[in-house]
Amino acid sequence: MGKAILSGIIASMMISGQDEDQIYKPKKFIACVSREESGARIKKTFNDKVTLLVGENVKGVNEADIVFLCSKPQVAQSILTEEGMIQALENKPLISILAGVTISQLEKWVPLTTKIIRAMPNTPCMIREGMTVIGCRNDVKAEDKDFASWAFSTLGRVRFLDEKHFDAVTGLSGSGPAFACVVLESMADGGVMMGLPRDIAFELAAQALQGAARMVLQTGKHPSEIKDTVTTPAGCTIAGLLTMEDGKIRSTIARSIQEASNVASTLGKIQSKK
Ligand SMILES: NC(=O)C1=CN([C@@H]2O[C@H](COP(=O)(O)OP(=O)(O)OC[C@H]3O[C@@H](n4cnc5c(N)ncnc54)[C@H](OP(=O)(O)O)[C@@H]3O)[C@@H](O)[C@H]2O)C=CC1
Numbered sequence: 001m002g003k004a005i006l007s008g009i010i011a012s013m014m015i016s017g018q019d020e021d022q023i024y025k026p027k028k029f030i031a032c033v034s035r036e037e038s039g040a041r042i043k044k045t046f047n048d049k050v051t052l053l054v055g056e057n058v059k060g061v062n063e064a065d066i067v068f069l070c071s072k073p074q075v076a077q078s079i080l081t082e083e084g085m086i087q088a089l090e091n092k093p094l095i096s097i098l099a100g101v102t103i104s105q106l107e108k109w110v111p112l113t114t115k116i117i118r119a120m121p122n123t124p125c126m127i128r129e130g131m132t133v134i135g136c137r138n139d140v141k142a143e144d145k146d147f148a149s150w151a152f153s154t155l156g157r158v159r160f161l162d163e164k165h166f167d168a169v170t171g172l173s174g175s176g177p178a179f180a181c182v183v184l185e186s187m188a189d190g191g192v193m194m195g196l197p198r199d200i201a202f203e204l205a206a207q208a209l210q211g212a213a214r215m216v217l218q219t220g221k222h223p224s225e226i227k228d229t230v231t232t233p234a235g236c237t238i239a240g241l242l243t244m245e246d247g248k249i250r251s252t253i254a255r256s257i258q259e260a261s262n263v264a265s266t267l268g269k270i271q272s273k274k
């Protein structure tokens with residue numbers, strides 16, 4: 001996800017590079033990783049657009065004005081409590097995308113002057129079609145919130161929500177692209193079963209899902225209204241819909257999001273020592 005965020009911001013700056021009105025013009029990007037293999041991947045993707053540091057988190061944070069924390073939730077504590085990190089983080093905004101790690105938890109590991117912003121993006125940020133929900137305490141400065149909002153808006157939609165919703169957001173929007181891909185793949189399988197070539201089945205399924213999703217977002221209509229307009233009396237759509245209902249598709253999908261949200265709430269609870 002860290003790579004996706006960097007890619008989106010850099011891509012948007014290249015597109016709007018000539019735009020004098022652009023408020024934020026980050027001059028330098030620093031990526032910190034712990035393993036040489038990950039470093040090689042970053043180098044391959046970004047070349048000289050990003051300064052790469054392997055095993056030098058404190059140096060990276062020292063040189064940065066704004067810090068994104070994009071590790072696995074389990075290693076957050078060990079990163080934030082590295083020797084010298086407290087000084088490096090003084091007076092800096094820290095934007096965490098970690099699932100299940102709360103602002104209260106993070107506050108225990110960083111100095112009081114570090115202003116924490118929590119964000120939950122999703123993988124479509126990679127193609128700048130993402131959804132990011134941002135949350136923070138009331139004392140975070142407007143300029144820091146504005147920066148976070150700008151950074152994630154280069155990657156798709158952004159919305160601010162109270163932190164109490166973050167586990168639900170993680171289960172629905174963070175994990176959502178995986179669930180949507182299961183639906184997409186299943187729809188395509190149906191097409192293949194009925195004789196369509198696999199690549200065409202994927203295209204049709206993906207565009208049907210994208211089209212329906214865009215209709216909801218653009219018209220503001222209830223999904224059931226859109227469903228009903230597809231459904232001709234005594235036609236084929238109602239036949240398919242009833243089969244879906246027989247398979248309890250609604251509760252299966254809704255319960256999957258409930259389960260993902262419940263697991264998200266536990267992800268910050270285990271911290272590895274190193
Ligand atoms: N994947 C998703 O769809 C989403 C993920 N998230 C959150 O994003 C975070 C990352 O997930 P994801 O991108 O999937 O995971 P990855 O494992 O792909 O990325 C984790 C990154 O953290 C780096 N890292 C790990 N330990 C250290 C360390 N000690 N010092 C410096 N860098 C370190 C890794 O580098 P190295 O390999 O070198 O250690 C790697 O680049 C998680 O907290 C997750 O909850 C949020 C929204 C969506």
Ligand SMILES: O=C(O)[C@@H]1CCC=N1
Nearest residue numbers: 099170174175176267
């Ligand atoms: O599966 C995970 O833990 C991460 C968080 C949200 C999406 N992927």
